Structure formats: C-alpha cells, structure tokens
Amino acid sequence: MPHIVKSFDAELAKLEDALSRMGGLAEAQLDAAIRALEKRDSELAARVVSDDAQVDACETFIGEQAIKVLALRAPVANDLRTVVSALKVAGEIERIADLAANGAKRSLVLSQLPALKPMHSVIRLGRLAQEMVKDGLDAYLGRDAERALAVRERDQELDDVYSSLFREILTYMMEDPRTITPCSHLMFIAKNLERIGDHATNISELTYFRVTGAAVTGERPKKDNSSFVGTESE
Amino acid sequence: MFEHTAAAAKMTTRQLAVRYGDKPALKGVDLDIPAGDVTALIGPSGCGKSTFLRCLNRMNDTIAGATVSGKATLDGEQIYGPGGIDPVLLRARVGMVFQRPNPFPKSIYDNVAFGPRLHRLAREGEEMDAVVRSALERAGLWDEVNDRLEEKGTGISGGQQQRLCIARAIAVEPEVILMDEPCSALDPIATARIEELIDELRQSYTIVIVTHSMQQAARVSQFTAFFHLGEIVEVGATEKIFTAPANALTQGYITGRFG
Numbered sequence: 001m002p003h004i005v006k007s008f009d010a011e012l013a014k015l016e017d018a019l020s021r022m023g024g025l026a027e028a029q030l031d032a033a034i035r036a037l038e039k040r041d042s043e044l045a046a047r048v049v050s051d052d053a054q055v056d057a058c059e060t061f062i063g064e065q066a067i068k069v070l071a072l073r074a075p076v077a078n079d080l081r082t083v084v085s086a087l088k089v090a091g092e093i094e095r096i097a098d099l100a101a102n103g104a105k106r107s108l109v110l111s112q113l114p115a116l117k118p119m120h121s122v123i124r125l126g127r128l129a130q131e132m133v134k135d136g137l138d139a140y141l142g143r144d145a146e147r148a149l150a151v152r153e154r155d156q157e158l159d160d161v162y163s164s165l166f167r168e169i170l171t172y173m174m175e176d177p178r179t180i181t182p183c184s185h186l187m188f189i190a191k192n193l194e195r196i197g198d199h200a201t202n203i204s205e206l207t208y209f210r211v212t213g214a215a216v217t218g219e220r221p222k223k224d225n226s227s228f229v230g231t232e233s234e
Numbered sequence: 235m236f237e238h239t240a241a242a243a244k245m246t247t248r249q250l251a252v253r254y255g256d257k258p259a260l261k262g263v264d265l266d267i268p269a270g271d272v273t274a275l276i277g278p279s280g281c282g283k284s285t286f287l288r289c290l291n292r293m294n295d296t297i298a299g300a301t302v303s304g305k306a307t308l309d310g311e312q313i314y315g316p317g318g319i320d321p322v323l324l325r326a327r328v329g330m331v332f333q334r335p336n337p338f339p340k341s342i343y344d345n346v347a348f349g350p351r352l353h354r355l356a357r358e359g360e361e362m363d364a365v366v367r368s369a370l371e372r373a374g375l376w377d378e379v380n381d382r383l384e385e386k387g388t389g390i391s392g393g394q395q396q397r398l399c400i401a402r403a404i405a406v407e408p409e410v411i412l413m414d415e416p417c418s419a420l421d422p423i424a425t426a427r428i429e430e431l432i433d434e435l436r437q438s439y440t441i442v443i444v445t446h447s448m449q450q451a452a453r454v455s456q457f458t459a460f461f462h463l464g465e466i467v468e469v470g471a472t473e474k475i476f477t478a479p480a481n482a483l484t485q486g487y488i489t490g491r492f493g
C-alpha cells in the first residue's frame with residue numbers, strides 16, 4: 001500500500017534503488033575479481049581495485065539518504081525497518097566489495113608468479129560466495145524472508161569448503177616452501193571469500209528482520225574450523 | 235526484545251459499546267489499562283477514541299442521546315449499572331484534561347482549588363494554599379505563576395493554561411488521568427514540557443492519552459491501542475507497535491498509508 005504522502009514513497013524508492021545499484025556493482029566487482037584471479041588478468045584486477053571507490057560512493061549516498069528519511073519522515077514499523085536495514089545492508093555490501101578489491105590486489109601479485117594448483121578450489125569457493133551474495137541481495141530486494149533463510153543455511157557449505165581449502169593450501173606450502181608467498185596470498189583470498197559469505201549471511205538476517213520484524217532465531221550456522229588446524233593430532 | 239509487560243490492570247472494559255442515537259460509535263471494546271503506565275489511544279478521526287475515553291469517567295452521561303452498554307471497572311469496581319461507583323466520585327478518581335486548555339475564567343488559584351473545594355478535600359487557608367501549591371508544582375507551573383496566583387487562569391500562555399488544567403486535574407489526587415489530545419494546541423516546547431510532565435506523573439498516576447501524533451504516542455506511552463471504526467484492532471507494548479505491529483491495518487495507519 002502506498003503512503004498518503006507520495007513523496008515519502010519517492011524517498012524510500014531512492015533508498016531502494018541505490019541499494020539495488022550498489023548491490024549490482026558489488027556483485028560485478030566480486031565476479032570480476034574471481035575472473036581476474038582465474039584468468040590471471042592483471043588489467044581486470046586493477047580495474048576492480050580502482051572501481052571500489054564507486055561502491056564506497058553508493059554507501060555514502062545511502063547513508064545520507066537514510067539519515068534524511070529518518071530526520072524528515074520519522075518512519076515507524078516496516079518503514080523504520082526498511083531504513084535501518086538499508087543502512088546496515090549498505091555496510092555489508094561495502095565490506096563485500098572491499099574484500100573483493102583486496103582479493104583483486106593480491107591476484108595482481110599472483111599473476112606475476114607461477115600458477116598454483118589449489119587455485120581451482122579457490123575459484124570454486126569464490127563461485128559459492130558469489131551465489132550467496134546474489135541470492136542474499138535478491139532476497140533483500142524482493143523482501144523474501146524464506147529465500148533469505150535458505151541463503152543463511154548455505155554459509156555452512158562455504159565454511160566447509162574453506163576449511164578443507166585451508167588444509168590443502170597448508171599442505172601445498174609444506175611440500176614446497178617456495179610457494180609460501182603466493183600460497184599466503186591465496187590463503188588470504190580464500191579467507192576474504194569466506195568472510196564475504198558471512199556478510200551475505202548478515203544481509204539474509206537483515207532481510208528476515210526487515211520483512212518479519214523479528215530477529216532470526218535458532219543457531220547461526222557453525223563457523224569454519226580452520227582456527228583449530230594444528231591443534232589436533234593428525 | 236520487548237521488555238515492557240503490563241502491571242495489574244487499573245481499569246478494564248469488556249464489550250463496552252456506545253451509540254449516539256442509533257449510530258454505533260464503539261462496538262464492544264475490551265481493554266485492560268495497566269496501572270502506573272501511560273496507555274496511548276490512536277486511530278483515524280471518528281474511530282471512537284474520545285468516546286472511549288469519556289466512558290472511563292462517565293462523561294458520556296452528559297451527552298444527550300448517548301447510550302453506553304457493556305462493562306467498565308476501576309480497581310475491579312463496576313463503573314456502570316446499579317451498584318456502580320457514584321459518578322461524581324468517579325470523576326474525582328478519574329480526572330480529565332481536554333484538547334483545548336479550558337481554565338475557568340477565575341484566578342489561577344481558584345482554578346486549582348476548584349476540585350478540592352467541590353470534594354471538600356482541604357480547608358480554606360493554609361491547607362488549601364498547600365494543596366494548590368503542590369498541584370502547581372507537580373504540573374511544573376509553580377515557578378512561572380507563584381507571584382500571580384490571583385491573575386486570571388485565562389491570561390497565561392496556552393502551554394501554561396494546559397499545565398494549569400493538569401494542575402486542576404491532579405489537585406483532587408485522582409488515580410487515573412485521561413487526556414484527550416492535550417498538546418494539539420501547543421508548540422513543540424510546550425508539548426515537550428507536557429510530555430515530560432506525563433512521564434513524571436506516571437510515577438503516581440495511571441494515564442490514558444488520546445493523540446493524533448504517532449511520535450507523541452511513541453514518546454510518552456508504554457502501551458498503545460489502535461482503534462478503527464469503533465473497535466480495537468491491536469493493542470500492545472508501544473515499542474512493539476511502532477517497530478513491528480502485528481496487524482496490517484495498524485501498520486498502514488501508523489506509517490501514514492491510510493487514515
């Protein structure tokens with residue numbers, strides 16, 4: 001149902017449009033970062049790094065727009081949740097794009113060094129993270145709480161792939177210490193992708209809150225267990 | 235998440251209905267008004283908020299053609315029917331403040347002393363002086379008027395007049411204060427003073443306030459009841475109503491989508 005005051009709807013639509021644009025940009029950045037890594041494409045990687053500023057500009061705009069709506073419209077109920085979650089989702093998207101840009105920066109170094117075998121697994125991890133981000137944003141913009149919960153469920157899968165990747169890269173480094181430099185970069189890229197999954201999960205939880213007015217209940221999916229690697233007897 | 239839960243009910247209504255002639259204005263309202271809290275009544279114009287408020291101290295009795303049915307209680311005592319609380323006593327226990335400040339065209343002192351005189355709560359002289367002073371102090375008006383208590387109550391500013399009316403209402407030591415849009419004629423500063431006063435008064439009184447300002451309802455009340463077409467659609471903790479109302483009509487109204 002539209003507001004009686006039409007300009008209120010226009011202000012909220014501005015916020016929604018900006019989020020949609022920002023989400024699209026971040027998705028494109030993540031996709032480009034993964035492709036740059038896969039194809040060892042330095043030019044593309046450099047572009048991802050420089051385009052990060054566009055995502056930041058979107059976040060700034062959304063922050064200003066949200067504060068304006070809060071100050072001038074004093075939104076309540078679903079409108080309030082829309083504005084507050086827009087602010088937070090913009091923060092999550094900014095982190096996603098930032099992590100993608102950081103990965104692109106590292107892939108600039110990697111493309112100067114010999115190719116690494118665990119790369120395939122990192123790309124796979126990247127595709128998984130990318131799907132989560134896409135579905136998470138689609139659920140948010142489509143106000144689809146069910147779909148958001150499904151995205152949140154997938155975080156465990158991502159964490160599992162990351163944990164096994166962590167071991168794979170570790171083994172690789174131990175076997176050939178000359179690969180320690182590129183492998184470290186790859187490890188960081190993998191960690192970035194795992195964290196992108198966390199941000200997609202946060203977006204899903206915000207979607208659920210936005211739509212239902214309630215916080216997601218139930219255990220958050222288990223985290224990756226790479227922090228315990230080395231503690232167990234193997 | 236929503237921490238505020240209701241204390242015991244100070245007043246209750248069950249199937250409370252009002253007709254003006256043959257036109258129904260309230261269609262069977264059940265509401266518990268928690269003691270020591272502020273309950274806000276919101277809803278579109280004509281939905282029956284003022285009618286409901288007037289039922290709580292039998293002010294509808296004075297309106298020709300108005301008929302009330304159903305039950306209402308104060309501390310468990312019936313308000314209507316044979317054996318109901320005496321209306322004059324009821325109005326001393328359940329005071330009212332109206333939309334437009336309506337001081338009597340008498341001195342500030344006499345305005346406040348009116349109720350205590352009517353109900354013989356204090357003797358003239360020092361005792362009455364103390365009652366007047368205490369009521370004006372609690373209404374946050376004493377410092378502004380103590381040097382002109384003999385001046386007309388109608389000669390002070392609108393915000394001061396409204397606080398005078400609140401002083402007049404609390405001078406008889408009521409248990410419940412009903413307020414019908416008490417700030418609609420006031421500027422933001424005078425409004426803030428009244429809101430602060432409401433917050434202080436709720437330590438000692440149960441307050442029911444009708445307001446058209448969603449922000450005011452959100453600011454001053456702990457519970458909110460949403461009226462629509464003579465019925466209560468939703469009632470709950472104010473925090474819940476304004477962040478995640480359960481009913482689509484409530485949401486539509488408070489967010490400015492209809493009404």
Ligand SMILES: Nc1ncnc2c1ncn2[C@@H]1O[C@H](COP(=O)(O)OP(=O)(O)OP(=O)(O)O)[C@@H](O)[C@H]1O
Binds near residue numbers: 277285286297
């Ligand atoms: N004295 C009266 N005689 C006849 N009908 C009345 C009288 N007072 C109220 N009504 C009718 O009863 C219904 C409820 O009116 P009421 O004044 O309780 O609404 P309200 O919610 O307080 O509205 P508002 O927000 O405009 O003050 C309306 O349809 C109104 O026209």
Ligand SMILES: [Mg+2]
Binds near residue numbers: 283284285414444
């Ligand atoms: Mg009214």
